[in-house]
Amino acid sequence: MTTLSTQKPSNPISRFFRWFFYRSRGDSPFKTILIHAALIIACVIAVYPVLRVVTISLRPNDTLLTTDLRIIPENATLDNYKEVLFGSPEKNRKSDFFLWIWNSISIVAVTSVISVILASISAYAFSRFKFPGRSAGLVFLLTTQMIPAGMLLLPLFIMIAKLKMINTPLGLLIAYAVTAVPLTIWTLKGYYDTIPVDLEEAALIDGANRFTVFTNIILPLSTPALAIAFLFSFMGGWSEYLVARVVLQKNESFTWPLGIFTYAQQFTVSWGQFAAASVLIAIPVMALFLYSSKWLISGLTLGSVKG
Amino acid sequence: MASVIYNNVIKNFGNVEVIKNLNFEVKDKEFLVLVGPSGCGKTTALRMLAGLEEITAGEISIGDRVVNDVAPKDRDIAMVFQSYALYPHMSVFDNMAFGLKLRKTSKDEIKRRVNEAAEILDITHLLDRKPRQLSGGQRQRVAVGRAIVREPKVFLFDEPLSNLDAKLRVQMRAEISKLHQRLQTTFIYVTHDQTEAMTMASRIAVINKGILQQLDTPQMLYDHPNNLFVAGFIGSPSMNFFPAKLSVSGGKVMVDVDTFQVQVPDALAGPYKNMDGKKVVFGIRPENIHDPEFAPPNIHGEKVSAKVDVTELMGNETFLYLVNGKNIFIARVDPRSQKRVGDEVQVIFDMDKFHVFDVETEEAIR
Numbered sequence: 187m188t189t190l191s192t193q194k195p196s197n198p199i200s201r202f203f204r205w206f207f208y209r210s211r212g213d214s215p216f217k218t219i220l221i222h223a224a225l226i227i228a229c230v231i232a233v234y235p236v237l238r239v240v241t242i243s244l245r246p247n248d249t250l251l252t253t254d255l256r257i258i259p260e261n262a263t264l265d266n267y268k269e270v271l272f273g274s275p276e277k278n279r280k281s282d283f284f285l286w287i288w289n290s291i292s293i294v295a296v297t298s299v300i301s302v303i304l305a306s307i308s309a310y311a312f313s314r315f316k317f318p319g320r321s322a323g324l325v326f327l328l329t330t331q332m333i334p335a336g337m338l339l340l341p342l343f344i345m346i347a348k349l350k351m352i353n354t355p356l357g358l359l360i361a362y363a364v365t366a367v368p369l370t371i372w373t374l375k376g377y378y379d380t381i382p383v384d385l386e387e388a389a390l391i392d393g394a395n396r397f398t399v400f401t402n403i404i405l406p407l408s409t410p411a412l413a414i415a416f417l418f419s420f421m422g423g424w425s426e427y428l429v430a431r432v433v434l435q436k437n438e439s440f441t442w443p444l445g446i447f448t449y450a451q452q453f454t455v456s457w458g459q460f461a462a463a464s465v466l467i468a469i470p471v472m473a474l475f476l477y478s479s480k481w482l483i484s485g486l487t488l489g490s491v492k493g
Numbered sequence: 494m495a496s497v498i499y500n501n502v503i504k505n506f507g508n509v510e511v512i513k514n515l516n517f518e519v520k521d522k523e524f525l526v527l528v529g530p531s532g533c534g535k536t537t538a539l540r541m542l543a544g545l546e547e548i549t550a551g552e553i554s555i556g557d558r559v560v561n562d563v564a565p566k567d568r569d570i571a572m573v574f575q576s577y578a579l580y581p582h583m584s585v586f587d588n589m590a591f592g593l594k595l596r597k598t599s600k601d602e603i604k605r606r607v608n609e610a611a612e613i614l615d616i617t618h619l620l621d622r623k624p625r626q627l628s629g630g631q632r633q634r635v636a637v638g639r640a641i642v643r644e645p646k647v648f649l650f651d652e653p654l655s656n657l658d659a660k661l662r663v664q665m666r667a668e669i670s671k672l673h674q675r676l677q678t679t680f681i682y683v684t685h686d687q688t689e690a691m692t693m694a695s696r697i698a699v700i701n702k703g704i705l706q707q708l709d710t711p712q713m714l715y716d717h718p719n720n721l722f723v724a725g726f727i728g729s730p731s732m733n734f735f736p737a738k739l740s741v742s743g744g745k746v747m748v749d750v751d752t753f754q755v756q757v758p759d760a761l762a763g764p765y766k767n768m769d770g771k772k773v774v775f776g777i778r779p780e781n782i783h784d785p786e787f788a789p790p791n792i793h794g795e796k797v798s799a800k801v802d803v804t805e806l807m808g809n810e811t812f813l814y815l816v817n818g819k820n821i822f823i824a825r826v827d828p829r830s831q832k833r834v835g836d837e838v839q840v841i842f843d844m845d846k847f848h849v850f851d852v853e854t855e856e857a858i859r
């Protein structure tokens with residue numbers, strides 16, 4: 187006991203360094219410091235813009251362009267948030283914020299559900315059946331992901347216009363679904379490939395048909411992959427601007443990325459409200475992300491290693 | 494309960510013919526083991542019976558029904574997989590009940606059957622657990638239980654013990670044999686382990702390169718292998734082979750192995766009397782080569798000189814690895830044998846129990 191207690195560094199700074207370097211898997215102190223310094227710089231670069239947005243959203247309108255670096259500004263106010271959420275009777279401006287959020291959530295959620303349903307079935311076919319054009323089909327799906335979104339705008343617009351779906355949520359929904367499905371198919375196919383075929387064969391002998399195998403065995407086992415596919419699809423559509431800009435042209439059908447641009451007028455930009463709206467919009471997707479983070483992580487690791 | 498018939502069954506994967514004209518019958522209530530080296534086609538033969546592989550040509554019948562185009566679920570079979578193939582998201586009870594639920598069996602009946610199977614396999618206390626909470630042996634029992642509850646006509650086992658450790662394998666081997674006696678149903682069991690085949694089977698079908706080599710009882714296969722492959726595959730350590738030539742002189746048949754000669758007893762010489770000069774493969778099992786000190790009485794023994802290369806003391810027996818000229822062979826001798834590495838020794842070949850195979854056809858000559 188005596189020996190142990192004399193070996194323990196008593197002062198808190200020594201204890202911190204001992205803990206710090208002990209955790210670093212035997213790397214040299216110099217390497218550890220270098221790694222941590224790089225990570226801290228990366229974190230600052232990632233977090234700083236977000237903090238600036240929060241800061242701007244809290245500033246009174248007359249101090250928007252100040253160069254003050256304080257995170258919580260002097261005379262911090264929630265006026266911008268109030269105006270975004272409830273409008274401004276003085277300026278005779280009503281708020282459409284909740285409408286934009288509703289439009290976004292409904293379109294993106296339905297898109298995600300549709301793309302997960304379509305992709306889960308197609309991915310199963312790609313994973314389990316051999317049919318003419320299987321490999322070509324998979325490569326084709328991958329190729330669609332390599333075309334920049336900007337290049338798709340015109341053909342998408344023409345198609346949606348010919349379908350008379352401009353300014354309708356359905357038009358945007360179709361545009362989102364067709365772009366989300368290929369990646370989702372690849373994600374799910376990769377996961378299905380790791381599910382042992384023996385399980386399906388056992389079920390087939392037990393009395394199942396292909397559909398029962400899919401619904402009773404494959405889908406329950408693929409919950410993490412389905413969750414991650416849903417999440418990717420949701421997040422992809424949630425902050426999408428370009429396609430929405432092309433398809434939706436009326437204020438009442440706007441999704442939030444289009445909506446917050448109404449704060450940017452021809453001659454003035456309401457940066458405070460713009461920032462406040464951006465912060466508010468981040469909340470639902472952050473909540474969804476945090477709620478599903480356990481699935482997200484397991485979903486990402488599962489499928490890479492056969493377990 | 495039903496018999497199973499393979500009638501001229503062929504299976505091709507692309508241009509590769511993996512099963513070549515398979516013909517045999519598994520009798521009702523029989524425990525047939527399909528044995529052979531990896532890649533010989535035994536699992537493919539089983540999977541075709543299960544309906545998991547299409548048949549390229551020929552017919553497979555279960556009972557009096559040809560099942561070539563019958564879906565797996567309608568063949569009235571149950572299969573135990575090497576990987577157990579338990580549904581990971583279901584409890585043990587649900588795993589066992591899955592097949593019955595799909596067949597719309599009543600809840601009471603499902604409960605009765607699952608509990609009965611669980612009792613037989615001593616897994617009643619595991620029914621609420623998930624497969625990941627079970628050991629390998631327990632998982633294997635659940636897999637067997639899932640097959641039992643279905644009360645099928647034919648049980649199929651695809652190397653079910655391969656993933657278990659040696660001790661558990663021996664235990665499960667005995668349990669599967671007991672299960673067969675209890676259920677009195679047709680069992681078809683695939684393994685590459687000839688010990689499993691010998692200990693469990695009513696009959697064994699030895700398959701090599703997609704061809705059925707021999708189908709017989711374990712003892713008959715061991716004592717009277719039809720060809721060189723079966724002789725070498727069945728038995729551990731495997732049979733010793735020597736390239737040899739037959740010589741017949743004055744009615745006596747000698748087996749001439751360059752560096753030694755042994756005489757075939759008159760009573761067994763009949764088939765070889767017209768084969769003077771014929772090139773053959775001479776075979777003798779390790780237990781039929783004795784240390785002269787401990788050789789059983791009243792055998793037709795022939796002395797052969799050799800040098801001891803390696804000894805393996807097993808406790809109840811000793812393996813001597815012997816060298817004679819270019820030939821290396823194994824003798825399974827009495828554990829009291831004092832032969833040591835480097836000793837020049839004489840061993841006794843029991844010529845009542847030898848085998849001769851044609852060099853070209855590899856078929857047994859008898």
